[in-house]
Amino acid sequence: MAGSTFGNIFKITTWGESHGKAVGVIVDGCPAGLSLTETDIQYYLNQRKPGQSRYTTPRKEDDSVEILSGVFEGRTTGSPISLIVWNKNARSSDYSEIAGYYRPGHADYTFDAKYGFRDYRGGGRSSARETIGRVAGGAIALKVLESCGIHICAYTRAIGPVSINPEHFDEEEIFCNPMYMPDAEAAKKAEAYVSEKMHEQDSSGGIIECRIQGMPAGIGDPVFEKLNANLAKAVCSIGAVKGFEIGDGFLVSTSCGSVNNDAFTADSNGHITKKTNHAGGILGGMSDGSEIVFRAAIKPTPSISRTQQTVNKQGNNIDIQIKGRHDPIIVPRAVIVVKSMAALAIVDALMLNMTARIDYLTDFYH
Amino acid sequence: MAGSTFGNIFKITTWGESHGKAVGVIVDGCPAGLSLTETDIQYYLNQRKPGQSRYTTPRKEDDSVEILSGVFEGRTTGSPISLIVWNKNARSSDYSEIAGYYRPGHADYTFDAKYGFRDYRGGGRSSARETIGRVAGGAIALKVLESCGIHICAYTRAIGPVSINPEHFDEEEIFCNPMYMPDAEAAKKAEAYVSEKMHEQDSSGGIIECRIQGMPAGIGDPVFEKLNANLAKAVCSIGAVKGFEIGDGFLVSTSCGSVNNDAFTADSNGHITKKTNHAGGILGGMSDGSEIVFRAAIKPTPSISRTQQTVNKQGNNIDIQIKGRHDPIIVPRAVIVVKSMAALAIVDALMLNMTARIDYLTDFYH
Amino acid sequence: MAGSTFGNIFKITTWGESHGKAVGVIVDGCPAGLSLTETDIQYYLNQRKPGQSRYTTPRKEDDSVEILSGVFEGRTTGSPISLIVWNKNARSSDYSEIAGYYRPGHADYTFDAKYGFRDYRGGGRSSARETIGRVAGGAIALKVLESCGIHICAYTRAIGPVSINPEHFDEEEIFCNPMYMPDAEAAKKAEAYVSEKMHEQDSSGGIIECRIQGMPAGIGDPVFEKLNANLAKAVCSIGAVKGFEIGDGFLVSTSCGSVNNDAFTADSNGHITKKTNHAGGILGGMSDGSEIVFRAAIKPTPSISRTQQTVNKQGNNIDIQIKGRHDPIIVPRAVIVVKSMAALAIVDALMLNMTARIDYLTDFYH
């Protein structure tokens, strides 16, 4: 199927391969009148850009985005917004070797199984460069959210065994360290851990956490289009994600109702909140007005330079050593991708919610 | 939005409330010629039917399904299949009290926030009875999968702190104990744990695991429609699910590439398999031919008879004691719901895959 | 594909066959808070009910609709609305003969070609009874439109060579004659024409016209989701429709720009209208604030009692005489179906339009 589109009303369609001419995205369904420049988008693309620290691939790409349509005199027109980033540092020769075998932990084998052959250069469509389109589209979603008073904060919660200390949480710190952790001390330890893995020609996994503030209550739907279900799909559609949990997540399995239930409470104005937030801000598929909190488990980069066993296309067992340019840790660069996917899911739900009551229509079309 | 439909080609649309006249589902896009009777569907409905053990709600419903359309002379016709289950033991009076306040851990508050009012009887649309439609639709999906050689096995992996011992795994055992565990010994311990919680007027959570065998490689898509992303959405759209993970799941965060990568290996016929299955059967969003393994975290039943604090519609803080008929543990009855949702996601992906290559079309329309 | 669903936000899914147990529809995405009773829906179903004049099939069905879900205390809840009509006068024996051959002008042959076999009783899924679901769903859409100040008027414009005289147009007259024409004199002539065709064991076609008043400007989209494109699909999805045109329709082919262009004009308050309406109320896919006018061409009932040539399933050329109960003219009963499909397309477009500008979102989520 045409699996490159995400969203119902606010829709993005990404395209492009790691070593093709360019990568890009069409954002369709963006409301008209939103102020938008390339700088707005570049800000987020820079957060995932490679080559920014010794923990990311040395591939040099400035990842400059160009707006090709849908914006006129600085504002969105309601027409599809086409965004493009040219691939400049493609070095396909690095990859000619992998054409003949299947890298463990990669999609090489499954691509061949599905399509009969593949664009093997740099992972082709399954390259992390595909996420450029997500981040560029997400940047626009984030601008829409901002104008609705909604703020998303995503960061590295853990790398390998090193977790942040929630008491040291400092949002300002996030982009001040190469681990994108909101805790400078933990970030240092994480750097040391990643360095160790690099030295061992190995790689590390981690956990990304995302908090969404300012959500009105009632966003999302009660059955298949639960807000948490759409967040789960959005986040699990990112290459290296192996798990998704909201609120207390897997811990609920050992909890009990009397603990896990969040008591409602009203202040003297009758304003309703919850005393705790085990639910993570969503009840019955709809936002409850609390902060939404979810986490994603990110696997270790499959590209490691250690010798690995695998099979070639001829069906022979072989040993390989992967060359090319790779990240020893995916987690930091994936932070903005998680944030982007969350923004896209939330914007779509906000839009769908605008027709939830007949009064909304009669007020609009009085 | 119309959030009651799941699937792209093989689509189900569920409807109905806990204390309305009936609940049901329309299955649209089922291939013609599939042999189908009400017995095929009833078999799975019986697995989620209430009142089967002391650990489930005493509400008495036989949950008899009736086929209203789409089947002719014992076979599906390709037209929508309408399935209905009448609500017989609705006791709305039990619920008149809850009209006025918001039960912790339930969707009462978010329904009011979204829609302005709600059908409060028995949780209305957010009742577990909504899953009857999923299971009835899933039963048909399971028949389609069977005819393609695919087998799904779901079961309770853990209840509270009690986990199965994978070495004692016995598929036959699953429906022989009220915990739906594939390990009789663990099931006994789990029963004891749940009994304890019941005694404490409390409830327990747990973990459901699902294994999909016989999957061909290449099913699913590489970007937004990753098979794992659709499984995540399918499973997280079930009421009590707070987390989803595939393969090693959250454990990958502390693993490293050299361990987490599954080496490919070929036998003497050139048939390719993986030596391990940390990935859980999906690479790059497409099945890799291994068993697919995922888990869902299920929260403790929010309806507990203990006194709880909450807020009424007037915005006053009050203490409540929930009456009505409830399950002290959702997990066992949710097993077949998880299995059904998995089946629906897989069938849809199998169908979409049939147009992945131009050869498939030219062979079909030679 | 699951081809039984229409709409994006306001969605209907119809099900049921002519001689099955029942027919029905799920309306999903209806806003909460709309006052709705079975009487509201029955009103429109009665307009398509058979057996009301000598020009319709003598099959006796009261077509009583029952609401099974989605309405609580007289108002829609935002959950799917399940509507059912039981088939009471099914006489399948009338149809056993047609199991073996392909009726000209019917879908018998194409059903077998697609699905390998068919529910042949009364045309199965392709029976006019399928439109019960459309009309029941359309009734709800019409209520939504009413609350937004939009009025739809559909009627028979022509039967065979007999057309209404636009100068005699009288909306009140429409349901006062069995032809559903807004011109009593033309209706008399049309009756005479249909009687003649009945006498000749033949049938007649006609044209249905539809006018939509009170449309705000700007509804619909500029590219693939043009309002006229969605109206065209909605209307051409009705069984007997062979053509669709909007405004001057096919006449534009012989017109010229200086005539076909509608001049804009402003009154002293700066309120903009068009001096003429050749466009039929839509420009560039979006409503222009004028009345929307479209027409549908309806083919003659294919079931005629005259001897016809055809082929049986064994591939032999045979002569047949169709028995069973049939309408000599489909047009009048299709009027409410056209109106329903128009209402569904318009409601969906109104809802989608509510997110067209960023101001709409910021005002809503201030």
Place this chain on the structure above:
Amino acid sequence: MAGSTFGNIFKITTWGESHGKAVGVIVDGCPAGLSLTETDIQYYLNQRKPGQSRYTTPRKEDDSVEILSGVFEGRTTGSPISLIVWNKNARSSDYSEIAGYYRPGHADYTFDAKYGFRDYRGGGRSSARETIGRVAGGAIALKVLESCGIHICAYTRAIGPVSINPEHFDEEEIFCNPMYMPDAEAAKKAEAYVSEKMHEQDSSGGIIECRIQGMPAGIGDPVFEKLNANLAKAVCSIGAVKGFEIGDGFLVSTSCGSVNNDAFTADSNGHITKKTNHAGGILGGMSDGSEIVFRAAIKPTPSISRTQQTVNKQGNNIDIQIKGRHDPIIVPRAVIVVKSMAALAIVDALMLNMTARIDYLTDFYH
């Protein structure tokens, strides 16, 4: 809504404005392994390219297409195919004047009504240049159809009062005359008629006809996704189309059943065909194996150089004379657009049909 996407499995998303940097399309869901070069696509783009005769706008664009993704070593990979055409001869200054008023017959007014403002340069998104994306996407659909033995032929049937003589039909002739008529004599007369309109500073409408040969029976669906309904939507989504009809179309209104029904007949091998084709190749929404024939009514170009009355944004009545570069007749350049949209609708239906029977699945996944 995101209204720039067409199709379910084989999906195109177009983007771009008349005077923006470029226009383009993403084709997603194209099967892997299809041989594809830029030349394949350019062939069709050249048929709609401006500046080829005195009857088209003098705007000079070579409309060279570039493939940016989804093709590797000359074959489609199954990943989205991004196609771009740069706008080279944009002369926005021609259009600065129209920023302030609403051109009759154009979308200027409705764009402002919907979005609050518009990219007025050359009609912005509603320019005929938007159809470049449709034709580029359609070119790929046509290649897929070719490989399935399906051939589409579209041409000008009438311009103003000048119709082709069906007895002189010559497919080879179509692109040999600037009117794209399959009848050289009619084309000459049409040229004379258009010249006359040009001399009068006026424009002409016409009719495009499309024939689809080699269709297997059973393609399409019986209810809302009827093949004719999707063709209607596909074709009516083209800017200037005001009507769509299939087979005998509007003529059925004055026909009768005994004439309009197409008798089935079998040859000595039991192969079934129809003796006539009043139905236009579709019965009950599914192809019947005959040639599919439909027609589209195209309105006269709204841009005429004659003085016209309209309103400016301040709400004053004014007289205008439209400058810029325009076609006196849209019909010939729209021929390939109609053909492209037909191809897209057909490919999608072919793909969806591959899962219509359970045998198809079991054979595929034996």
